[in-house]
Each structure stands twice: as structure tokens, then as C-alpha cells.
Amino acid sequence: MVKFLLWCILLVLCWPLALLALVLYPFVWLALLPFRLVGIAVGGALELVSAIILLPARVLRAI
Numbered sequence: 650m651v652k653f654l655l656w657c658i659l660l661v662l663c664w665p666l667a668l669l670a671l672v673l674y675p676f677v678w679l680a681l682l683p684f685r686l687v688g689i690a691v692g693g694a695l696e697l698v699s700a701i702i703l704l705p706a707r708v709l710r711a712i
């Protein structure tokens with residue numbers, strides 16, 4: 650909702666820039682999508698390494 654309100658303000662202040670942002674937003678989102686996927690993969694890998702490192706402590710704590 651905040652993004653929409655900011656876009657409406659931009660539309661009132663500078664409508665050509667607002668229309669350009671409206672047209673370019675899907676392309677920017679698509680361009681940034683691989684970086685999001687890499688971030689998810691790296692986060693998952695780091696969680697896996699953390700779980701493997703902390704596994705002995707969890708096993709000892711359960712005993």
C-alpha cells in the first residue's frame with residue numbers, strides 16, 4: 650500500500666517519471682529475480698552447515 654501511495658504522489662508531482670517507473674518495474678523485478686534465488690540458495694546452504702555443526706551439541710543435550 651505504501652508503494653502505491655508513493656507512486657500516486659510521484660504521479661501528481663512528475664507524471665512522466667511515474668509512468669516510466671510503472672513500465673520499467675516488471676523488467677527491474679525480473680532482472681533482480683536471479684539475485685533473490687541465489688540469496689535463498691546461499692541462506693539454505695548456510696542453514697545446512699549450521700545444522701551440521703550444531704548437531705553434536707543437540708545430540709549431547711538430548712542425552
